[in-house]
Amino acid sequence: MASALDEDTQQSLAAGRESAKAFLRSIQKDLQKVFIVFLLGFLGTFWALRIYVWDFLKAVTEANMTPEIAEQTEIIAQTPFEVILLQAKIGLIIGGIFALPPLIYFARDELRARGMWPQSPVPRWKIAAIGLLGAGLFTVGVAYGVYAFFPIMFSFLAGFGLEAGLQPTYSIVMWTEFIVFLSLSFGLAGQMPLLVTGLSYSGIVPYETFRDKWRYAVVAIFVFGALFSPPDPFTQLMWAFPLIALYGFSLYLAKVVVTAKRSSDRIDVAAAVRNHWNVVAGAGVLGGGVLYAFYEYGGRTGANDLLRWAGSDWRFLPPGEGLGLDPVTAAGVYAVGWALAFAFVATLWAVYRDLDTTSPGSQYGDPTALDVSELDAAGVLAAPDEPFVEMTEEESVALAGAALEADAPEKARAILDRYDAIADLSGDGDGSSDGGDSDGASGSSAGGSGGSGGLADDVGDRTSRASSTFLSELTEGDDDDDDIGGYYTDLRFIFDSLRSRSFRIVAVFGGVMALAFTWLYLGGLATVRADLEARVPAEVDGGINIITLHPVEALIFMVKFSVLLGLIAVFPVVLYYAWPALRERGFVAGRLRQVYVWTGALFAGLIGGFALGYGYIAPGIIGWLVTDAADANMIITYQVSDFLWLVIFTTIGIGFLADIPVAMVLLNKAGVPYEALRGRWREVTVGILLFAAVFTPADVITMFMMTVPLMAAYGVGLGVLFLVTFGGRRNLSPPAEIVGR
Structure with a gap:
């Protein structure tokens, strides 16, 4: 059988195999040492997780909670082998990280021979300095997340869940991965100065790009924080402000190294301090004075009041308390520390100033x-x-x-x-x-x-x-309507007609989404849950216990539901603005007033289906499921995302099902013939599967449970159209031009 790979691909694979063999042969005698390092990292991590880490993470989770909330917060294992497999997985990852440096070290000769190692010797002190700086920044980032960010965030999440009637019962896997990955994100964010400086120094991304695009960086930081942190402003500021300060420090380092490179100048810290000794000394005195004023003139009291208002249990203690030092000695130590910190910042400014003003134009050697x-x-x-x-x-x-x-x-x-x-x-x-x-x-x-x-x-x-x-x-050359160029021209014309109204479209979408999220956040979630639980049959003792397995599971549901409502609300607006362009390009037929018919009919079907679902179908299905579980003597505990999506499917979902036949009739009235809707059922199925994959939980069975009713409704719509159009012989409107293409 002929090979499916061409000759060049086979040669590349053969060269890769030979490189791998040569690489392994070169370090064969040292693989035992690498494996020992890996084994030590694996066993050490496994032991630390069992003896220390779980208790430490639980303490971090409950550090800022009230005793009442902490008592109701639980960490559970869902399967018998979940904990030990999680420990093994984390141990394998940490062991591999530990083994990577010795592996690279022992393979340095082979890497150098293949051009993958610096040919000119790099001073070890530079490598050590970069490594220590990277490790220090990573440690500071992780420490900030563990000791400052997580305690406040978990306190908010657990308190919010209990207020909404959701039990904070976290899966040990989801809980651990959430803490680990978010801690790693803080640690990697701490590498921002090294990354920005390295890219600027190498010229891959010019320093001016990082400097001029700082507004985009700030917006990206706030957007990322809004997605991955609780919605309260205090926590989002705790996320964003340190990263913004870190970005500013990254710009400073990049400016220093790039200026030094372009001007062929050397960074002389001692000379910079001598030239600006008055500024450095004044900054040190200012730092000590700020510390003194903080403790002597009410700064500590004001900061503690602010923390108390924000709901944090952290407090600034009097000097020396908790350290075993007398107040005078502790205040002196604090003052020296702050003075050194201020002097360090002033030294950075002095270095920057001397480099930036060495000579006119020297910063642009190139x-x-x-x-x-x-x-x-x-x-x-x-x-x-x-x-x-x-x-x-x-x-x-x-x-x-x-x-x-x-x-x-x-x-x-x-x-x-x-x-x-x-x-x-x-x-x-x-x-x-x-x-x-x-x-x-x-x-x-x-x-x-x-x-x-x-x-x-x-x-x-x-x-x-x-x-x-x-x-x-x-x-x-693609003016023919039968090829992709013609369709692209049509779509571009339609999108261009919407672009001038994009602000209004985005405003409607954002406004509805914000209102929906705010309503859920301020008690709507608890109201819906309590109302549905009240409809559970009286013989079910204890009602329904709804738990959150992931710390931000409830927030993710609220965001998805708000986006769904925003899309529903913005549809008639988009249709209104796009209708003239759609008609001009032959996609639809009829005057603009057709939009009002569409909006009225679709919203009537949606609201009618929602009322039917909320009043009868949702209580009936949920009551039947709860009663069936209670009759089997089961403890009724539902995951919040599964329960709430069941509510959505049996309320708004009924409205969507009712809207599908209505929409098909409206499309036929707009110029889409019965034959086109019947012949495109495969594309419709794929579209429904994609929709279900986005707006349902990550479960294949749930996705198909949503897809089957939607396809059934599509079939009902085809049946209605068959009757209305007499089998396609009399469409409600002549076929639109686009259908004939």
């Missing part, structure tokens, strides 16, 4: 590293050609646009003139850009107060031309 955005109009005109040679049209337009936003039209005109001049010299200009006169100075002056409007139009034209290049190449 002309291509010149940051055009930092120059004024005269500086742009006097700058060397290298930055503009490396510049693309999109970059020049972006720089000119930023200058216009900063009310500097002369600078914007100068940037466009310099780029056009370089493009003309290199033969890349197409003659279509009339960014200014051939004389850069006259163009600059023309872009003054009187010509800002024309300059803005020029920037807009260039932006449109640059952004349309890819789209035009994608659809070039």
Whole structure:
């Protein structure tokens, strides 16, 4: 049988096998040592988990809880071998991490021979310094998560769950993985200074990119914190502020090393301290004074009041309490520590200041590293050609646009003139850009107060031309409606019609989502749970016990449910704005008032189905399930996500089922014939499976339990259309143009 792999692939695999064999042969005599290190890491982790770690993590979880909440918080094992398998898995991972450094060390000769090891010797002190810095940052990040973030977060989660009638009964696997992975995220976040500095120094990502995009970094940090931390503002600020400060420190280190590299200057800490000894000494005195004022003038009391208001049990103790030191000695130690910390920050500033002001322009040893955005109009005109040679049209337009936003039209005109001049010299200009006169100075002056409007139009034209290049190449020659180019043009036309209204669409979606989440968060979840539990048959003792196996399981459900309601609410808005474009491109038929018919019919079906489900179907199904379990003498304990999704499926889900036949009739009225809906049942099935995979728990059976009723409703819709259209012979509207393509 012929091989399925081509010759080049087979040769690459053979070379890889030979490399692996040579690598293993080179370290064969040392594999026993590596295995011993691995075994020690595995056994040590296994022993530590049994003797110390579980109790430590439980203590961290309950550190900030009230005694009442801590008493009701439990960690459970769901299967007999769950704990020991979890210990073995963690032990294998830690053992592998322990064994990796000696493995690399023993294989250094083979790695060097294959060009995977630095050929020139690297001073060991530099390697040790980088390793110690990385380990220190990682340790600080993990310590912050374990000792500061987790106690407050778990206290909030457990208290919120109990208020909503949810028992905080965490699965040991989910609970451990949540703590471990979130701790690792803090530890890896602590590596941000090394990562940013390394990328900037190597030139992979310029320092200016990290500096200019700091707003995006701040937004990303807050978004990540909103997704992976409780929704209370105090916890989110505890997540975001340290990472923002760390990003600022990363920018500082990157600026220092990049400036030193570009100017070929050496970092001399001692000389910087001598040059700015007054600032360093003053910062040290200020640090000691801040500490003194904190304890002597009510700072400790104010901080403790703030912590008490935030619900934290942490308090700032008087000097020396808990350390076995008298107050005077402890205050002196604290003052020295703060003075050194302030002096250290001042030293960093001194180093930065000396590097940044060594000589005019020395920070740009490489002309291509010149940051055009930092120059004024005269500086742009006097700058060397290298930055503009490396510049693309999109970059020049972006720089000119930023200058216009900063009310500097002369600078914007100068940037466009310099780029056009370089493009003309290199033969890349197409003659279509009339960014200014051939004389850069006259163009600059023309872009003054009187010509800002024309300059803005020029920037807009260039932006449109640059952004349309890819789209035009994608659809070039694809005007035929039978191929993908024609469909792409139609979809782009429709999306362009929505883009100008995107703010309203996002506002409706975000507003409904925020209202739904706020209602659930402020007691709606507990209200629904109590109302449904009241409908349970009276002979079931104890009601329904609903537990959270994962610390943020209830919050994840609330977010998913809020997104679902936001999508439902935004659908008529999108349909209203997209209808003219849909009609123009032949997707639908009928006037705009059809949107009101669609909205009324779909919402009537949804609300009617919801009322039927909430009033009769959901209580009936839940009551039957609870009674069946009680008759078998079982303890009724449901996982919160499974129970609440059952409620959603049997309430709003009934409304969706009712809407499917209604929507099919509306589509037929809009120009989608019966034959098209009947012939596309495979695509509909795939779409329903994808929808179920996103909006149901991670369970295949549950996904199919949702898919089958939806497909049944689709079948009912086909039956209704068969009757209404007489088997497809009389559609409610003529087929839309898109159907014939």
